[in-house]
Amino acid sequence: MRRPSSLPYLFLFPALALYAAFFIAPLFFAGSLSFSQWNLISPKKEFVGLDNYAALFEDPVFWISLRNTVVYAVATVFPSMAGALVLAAVIERSGKRARAVFRTLFFLPVIASLAVTGLVWAMLLNPVGGHFNIILGMLGIRGPNWLNDPFWAMASLVMVGVWRGVSYNLILYIAGIQGIDSQYYEAARIDGAGATGQFFHITVPLLSHVSLFVLVVSVIQSFQVFATVNIMTKGGPNNATNVLVYQVYQEAFQFFDIGRSSAAAVVMLVLVLAVAIAQIRMIESSESSMAR
Amino acid sequence: MRHKTIRRLKLFGVRIFLALLACLVLYPLLWMALFSFGNPGISGGAAALLPGSLALGGYRAVFETTPFFLWLRNSFAVASIQTALQVLVGYLAAYAFARFPFPGRSALFYFVLATMVIPAQALMIPMFVTINSLKMINTWAGVIVPFIASGYAIFMLRQFLREVPQALVDSAKVDGCDEGGILWHIYLPLSIPPVAALAVILFVNHWNEYYWPLLVLNEEASMTLPIALVRFKNEGIIEWMPTLAAATLATAPVVAIFLATQKSFVEGFAASGIKG
Amino acid sequence: MRARNRLLGAAAIAAAMSAASTAGAWAAPVEIKFMHIHGGLSGEVVNQLVSEYNASQSKVKVTAMYVEGSYEGVLEKLQALAAVNQLPDVTQSGYQYLSFMVENMPLVPVQKLIDKEKYDTSDFFPKVLALGRYKDGVQYGLPVAVSNPVLYINKELYRKAGLDPNTPPRTFDELRAAAKKMTTADGRYGVYFDYRITGNWLFQAMVETFGGDMVAADGKSVAFDGEAGRRVLRYWTDLVQVDKSMPLIDATQATRSFNAGQIGMYVTTTASLRGFQKEAKFEIATGKFPLDGKHPRRVPGGGNNGFVLKSTPEREAAAWDFLKYITSPAGTSAIAKGMGYMATRKSAVETPALMGDYLKQNPPAYTTYTQVDDMTMWNNFPGKGGTRIFKIVQDNIQAALGGQKTPDQAIKDAGIEANRLIR
Numbered sequence: 001m002r003r004p005s006s007l008p009y010l011f012l013f014p015a016l017a018l019y020a021a022f023f024i025a026p027l028f029f030a031g032s033l034s035f036s037q038w039n040l041i042s043p044k045k046e047f048v049g050l051d052n053y054a055a056l057f058e059d060p061v062f063w064i065s066l067r068n069t070v071v072y073a074v075a076t077v078f079p080s081m082a083g084a085l086v087l088a089a090v091i092e093r094s095g096k097r098a099r100a101v102f103r104t105l106f107f108l109p110v111i112a113s114l115a116v117t118g119l120v121w122a123m124l125l126n127p128v129g130g131h132f133n134i135i136l137g138m139l140g141i142r143g144p145n146w147l148n149d150p151f152w153a154m155a156s157l158v159m160v161g162v163w164r165g166v167s168y169n170l171i172l173y174i175a176g177i178q179g180i181d182s183q184y185y186e187a188a189r190i191d192g193a194g195a196t197g198q199f200f201h202i203t204v205p206l207l208s209h210v211s212l213f214v215l216v217v218s219v220i221q222s223f224q225v226f227a228t229v230n231i232m233t234k235g236g237p238n239n240a241t242n243v244l245v246y247q248v249y250q251e252a253f254q255f256f257d258i259g260r261s262s263a264a265a266v267v268m269l270v271l272v273l274a275v276a277i278a279q280i281r282m283i284e285s286s287e288s289s290m291a292r
Numbered sequence: 293m294r295h296k297t298i299r300r301l302k303l304f305g306v307r308i309f310l311a312l313l314a315c316l317v318l319y320p321l322l323w324m325a326l327f328s329f330g331n332p333g334i335s336g337g338a339a340a341l342l343p344g345s346l347a348l349g350g351y352r353a354v355f356e357t358t359p360f361f362l363w364l365r366n367s368f369a370v371a372s373i374q375t376a377l378q379v380l381v382g383y384l385a386a387y388a389f390a391r392f393p394f395p396g397r398s399a400l401f402y403f404v405l406a407t408m409v410i411p412a413q414a415l416m417i418p419m420f421v422t423i424n425s426l427k428m429i430n431t432w433a434g435v436i437v438p439f440i441a442s443g444y445a446i447f448m449l450r451q452f453l454r455e456v457p458q459a460l461v462d463s464a465k466v467d468g469c470d471e472g473g474i475l476w477h478i479y480l481p482l483s484i485p486p487v488a489a490l491a492v493i494l495f496v497n498h499w500n501e502y503y504w505p506l507l508v509l510n511e512e513a514s515m516t517l518p519i520a521l522v523r524f525k526n527e528g529i530i531e532w533m534p535t536l537a538a539a540t541l542a543t544a545p546v547v548a549i550f551l552a553t554q555k556s557f558v559e560g561f562a563a564s565g566i567k568g
Numbered sequence: 569m570r571a572r573n574r575l576l577g578a579a580a581i582a583a584a585m586s587a588a589s590t591a592g593a594w595a596a597p598v599e600i601k602f603m604h605i606h607g608g609l610s611g612e613v614v615n616q617l618v619s620e621y622n623a624s625q626s627k628v629k630v631t632a633m634y635v636e637g638s639y640e641g642v643l644e645k646l647q648a649l650a651a652v653n654q655l656p657d658v659t660q661s662g663y664q665y666l667s668f669m670v671e672n673m674p675l676v677p678v679q680k681l682i683d684k685e686k687y688d689t690s691d692f693f694p695k696v697l698a699l700g701r702y703k704d705g706v707q708y709g710l711p712v713a714v715s716n717p718v719l720y721i722n723k724e725l726y727r728k729a730g731l732d733p734n735t736p737p738r739t740f741d742e743l744r745a746a747a748k749k750m751t752t753a754d755g756r757y758g759v760y761f762d763y764r765i766t767g768n769w770l771f772q773a774m775v776e777t778f779g780g781d782m783v784a785a786d787g788k789s790v791a792f793d794g795e796a797g798r799r800v801l802r803y804w805t806d807l808v809q810v811d812k813s814m815p816l817i818d819a820t821q822a823t824r825s826f827n828a829g830q831i832g833m834y835v836t837t838t839a840s841l842r843g844f845q846k847e848a849k850f851e852i853a854t855g856k857f858p859l860d861g862k863h864p865r866r867v868p869g870g871g872n873n874g875f876v877l878k879s880t881p882e883r884e885a886a887a888w889d890f891l892k893y894i895t896s897p898a899g900t901s902a903i904a905k906g907m908g909y910m911a912t913r914k915s916a917v918e919t920p921a922l923m924g925d926y927l928k929q930n931p932p933a934y935t936t937y938t939q940v941d942d943m944t945m946w947n948n949f950p951g952k953g954g955t956r957i958f959k960i961v962q963d964n965i966q967a968a969l970g971g972q973k974t975p976d977q978a979i980k981d982a983g984i985e986a987n988r989l990i991r
Contacts, residue, residue: 007471008392012400015385018441023407026418030410039952040417041650041672087313094306100554104547105314110493111546112321113500115521116539119530119820120320128757128815128825129332129340131323137755148816148970163317168493172448175489179455179482213451217444220409234764234818237966249413253644255956256668258417265414272409277402331847332828340828344849357612417651424652507648510601510633522636524608526907529823529843531608 034262040252052263061239062247062264068154069243073222075158080165081214087166088173089203093195103174109167118231121160122147125232150240153233157241160228165221169214176210177203212283216276223272244268321543328536350533354541357534358520359512364545367517370505371498374436375491382445383487387479389446390453401450408443412503420507434508435516445490452486453479492550499546517542597629598886600657603645605638605872606713606907609842613906621893628886630658639665639872640766646673657879657887660712660872663699663946664767667954669709670702674878679707681876681888691897691913695943699869709873710895713909715837716867716943717773718935719743719855720844725750725832726853736855740803743833743858747813750832758813760822761804762836763969768961769870770835772947774800776866777859782947789990790949792961793983799860801968801975808969816969837870838936842908845932854932856939867939868946871909897922910936953989960985 034052038045056062091102109117124131125146133143144152180202188198204211226245229235235242235250244264251261315322328350330343354360388394389401419438420429428434456479464474502518509515520538524531606614611634618632635641639662649655650673661669669675678700682689689697692711700709723733729749737743747758762770771792772782780796783789791797807814815822815831826834827847834844835857844852857867874895876887893899897915901922904911916922917937927934949957961982968978 005392005394008388008394008397011384011388014381015404015441015446016400018381018437019403019407022419022422022438023415023441025422026415027407027410029418029421030414039672040647090306090310093303094310095303098307098310100551102310102314103554104550105318107492107496107550108318108321108543108547111496111499111550112324112543113502113518113521113539115500115502115518116324116535117320119535120324122818122820123824124320124323126817126821126825128755128817128821129828129830130821131319131341134340145816147818147821148966150970150972163320171489171493175452175485178485179452209451209455213448216405217408217447220405223409224411226411226413236963237816237970238963238972245411245413248411250959252413252417253647254640254959255953256647256672262414265411269406269410273402273406276405276409280405332824353608417648420648421651424654429652429654506636507645519636522607523611523634525636525638526606526608526610526843527638527837527839528819529840530820531843532824532847534608 030262031266033258034266035259037257037259039256040258048259052259053267056260056263056267061242064239065242065244065247068239068241069223069225069245071154072158072161072225072243073219075154076161076165076222076225077215077218079162080169080218081211083162083166084169084214085173085204085207085211086199088170088177089199091170092174092177103171106170107167109164114164114227115231118160118228121156121228122232125156147233148237150237153237153241156232157225157228160232161222161225165218169218172210172214173207176207180206208283212280215283216279219279220272220276223268324536325540328533328540331532347533350531350535350537351541353524353531353534354520354538358523358538360517360520360538360541362513363515363517363520364542366514367499368545370432370435370516371495373432374439374498375494377436377440378442378445378494379487379491381440382442382490383449383483385441385446386449386453387475389450390456404443404446407441408447416504416507423508429508430510430514431508432514435505439504442494445494448490449483449486452483456482488553492553495549496546499542595627597627598882599629599631600883600886600890601631601633602890603633603635603642603656603659605635605642605660607634607636609846610907613902616906617894617899617902621890628889630890638662638766643668655877655879657877657883658891659875659877661709661875662767662872663869664769664948664958665955666700666702666708666873666946667948667950669873669875673875675708676876676878676884676888677706677708678710678876678888678891681884682707687892691915692895693912693914693940693943695941696869696910696912699943699945700873709875710891711869711912712872712874712891712894713839713903713907714869714871714912715839715909716869716936716939717770717835717857718838718841718939719857720826720834720836720840720932721853721855722826722829722832722848723851723853725756725829725850729832733853736853737858738856739861740858741861744803744807744811744813747807747833748811751811751813755830757815757825757831758811759807759833759835760814760817760826760831761807762819762822762834763804763965764818764962765836765870766958767946768958769837769868769946771800771961771965773857773867774803776868776944777857777863779860779863783949787950790957790983790986793979793986797979797983798976801965801979804965805968805971805975809971838933839871839907839909841933842906852932854935856935857942865939865942866944867942869943870946901926904933908933910940949986949990951990957986957989960989 035047035049036045037048087106091099091106094102127133127143127145132146136143146152146156184202185198188202193201224245225243226249229241229243229246233241235246248261248264251257251264327343330345330347332340332344389397423429423434423438428437460478461474464478469477500518502522505516506519521535521542524534602618604614614632618630622629633656635645637644642659642661643665646655646659696711696714699711699714701707719736721733721736726733729746731746731749737746743759750756750758775782775792775796778796778799780794781791784791808816822831822834825831827844829850857865859865874891876884876891895912897913897919900911900913901916903909904923905926911917911923918924948954964978964982967973968975
């Protein structure tokens, strides 16, 4: 006989109270702003209904930003996940002390501030005197204009995104691998499985709970890419790397159109939330249907 | 005998591979540290790969024109407090989501997701107005409190807590354990690796955060380290040596902390009863 | 006995203090905030000025607030602070946002303060002072750090190409030829025009010097889509795509490349002078902004205004006092010498102790003053979508330089979209 427990609500209370105090009001405020025309300062705020959304959907730059955001997300998420998973498995097998050193080394891209590493990348990718093209030149290859060619600019952002993404996800996968009972590996070894066999049959499946988190969070974070765009390309050349969040920012702070900025933010919220929820439901329903 | 040598060779191979990969991956950071000592010297060719001189001007500028150690201390305090509170509040919420199938669980969880999805730029000003009404502008509370409830923390811990086998919980109940006992004897020991990983990620995030703290804090004395990184600019022209020096200096303490906590990763391992 | 003495002593002190405070000698200084964009070495100049000001009098205490992100960063911070009613008392703001500031921020037009005390503004260079004047003719701000575009030359590379650094290119055709000579097969480029400066600054300088305008005289449509605009974009596109003497990169990359000796010439604000001289290991010469050979030079003033923001009368007075200090001959000289901008006052340039000697010792710094009469207003596109047009023009320039559109097509598209926003 199970009586309904109030325990979960008790545990949830601190988080919910904080959300209520700090997120709900701003969330609704931002939402309501999407139906107004305002520049944040003057006292006149006009209600314009769906005009902002209409203007947004009629703006070709919006669709370009949306496309760029999706391209960036797809190109960044999978290498970040797969790379981190494989790297974590390899690191955890390098021996107890080496492990500690390598974990630190490969986490460094995240430890160093993006505010500066973004600039560093821009300098490395400088076609005039930047190391990438100098080294490629020494190999006889003519390096591209990394940040000012429409294709390569996006590729550069993806490169930096994966560079950081792998670093980030690495720690999560390492924590996951530590939770795997070594008996599983023992049994597999006895059955004759080599390192790759163990990886695919033990590590990967047993890390699915981490992978779901990594997948959803990576998608969310890739849709929110802002810092690298702002530092390295400013959305250029000619909107080739303009992304949704950069548009949200520009509309508000450079075009002084909070209404359109909020509309873009709401569209982003609906879109990404839908994708995230879909991913979670798909994966968790298939989990529960698998025998555990 | 041969078995052992093969294993040793394989281990050696793995380590070499990782070392080479690390050199590649860390190239930008090596550049950052190297060029904090000088700007490119001769132009063109391989000579441009090294700084033209090795000078400490950048480091001197950082220490002489900014209250670097004060900001370091501030960053440490703010990041630690924020991380600790986020882990605490996040753990409680994640425990609720993972353990108890209560009505409204899905909806609430999706709400938590939504807070992660909404772009920060859209929330900045409304959030700023909120903390202003609570008189928290220019205080560390204003920097920390609004974000204590962290969807990242909740979601991450929920994933790990869901993995605790029901069999363990059931046998504990049979042994007469109450809810508190289950939390203390079963869940907490198993949570050490994920909590440690989460704490590290959150700490590093907060260490490098500058948009929100820069918005909230007006007084130099209470500011955090990242401002030193954006300080050496004028109308878009960057002074490279001080900027790279500040970035290199800002990275070092976290690396030290991270290395030091590696031990607790391993110890946590042993304490949770899972053999390595 | 002792207690009574102590009591008397305390009473005496209290009496003295209240007498003094009514005399104003003990009044606490008015504390005001000054928001600015200067970091690094330039920030040191600001801090120096601020502490000198604070030390020189006891009525006002100024706290400097550095904001990162240059003029756009200032706008962001101002918007956030406006939302919570905590605006600073004095702020810098880029001339490309003059309209935004005047139309939206609670400013105290300095005209009011000038008129009230009959402050003499004749010492300012007229064209420089005019930069802070809104289209209604009212002076809203005083010029704090001002600049105009100049041509920087790497003397070593110039000589290597067989040219004489004492005769910099006078026209854009000469510049193009020099750039071609300075472009080498080992990866060195001849010239870089900073086409990315926000507010279309350098594009405006080119269009106006080619005889065109950014906006039509009646303000109802744009004018950069005329023949001048087309010629400008064709010129830039030829440099990038045809001569390949200009690299297609951003200013951060270009500055570092120039300082490393990989780009021979650089056309941008005079405010970059100190930075270049400090980081480059070669000698730098400056030349005037070139001509097209048929029209006079017209270049928009760059840099920023200092504005006084509305608040209490005593804070406004304090802000005005401080603003007068940093725009005084001594103040503007400190800024010009320390940062590289122009000094805004004639007396500063003529006084040896202020700028006179410095300019004799640093000839490249003098070029900007030879152009002071050629300065025009930094164009703010009319209408609510004014800053949006900046982006439209920039996007199209990037499309042309990148070869995705022909220059003529790019100019045409920019004009059409811009006009749609102006209505």
